[in-house]
Amino acid sequence: MLKFIKRIFIWWEDSTLGTQWNTFLYGEKVGSDEDGNVYYRSKAKPGKVERRWVMYNGAIEASRISPDWHGWMHHTFDTPPTEEPLEVKDWEKEHQPNLTGSKDAYFPSGSPVAGGKRAAATGDYQAWQP
DSSP, X not given: OHHHHHHHHOTTTSOOHHHHHHHHHXXXXXXXXXXXXXXXXXXXXXXXXXXXXXXOSSSOOGGGSOHHHHHHHTXXXXXXXXXXXXXXXTTOOOOOOOOTTSXXXXXXXXXXXXXXXXXXXXXXXXXXXX
């Protein structure tokens, strides 16, 4: 019962029943990405702007959408990556979601979480004195 109530109200853990119902009635599946996120668009209606949305597989975090799907979601590309894949340049790094708040987050060398020890000052500046 608790799980059912969560599905109605708690959108940050999973898609709500309302989103799933809306997707069932008005959504047309376009494709999915390597993370298992599934992308939808509204069924064609003359004179209406096409709506696009994603059903996340796991944590609902917008930075988990890869660049090619991000471009399609924001109407930068008209054709979804399933029909016309985005050209990947040799200098591009692999997509990573925002890792802030996770165990894999970046902590600079002087950060208390990274040990809190900074390199000694080199003396190449003069501290401000009021």
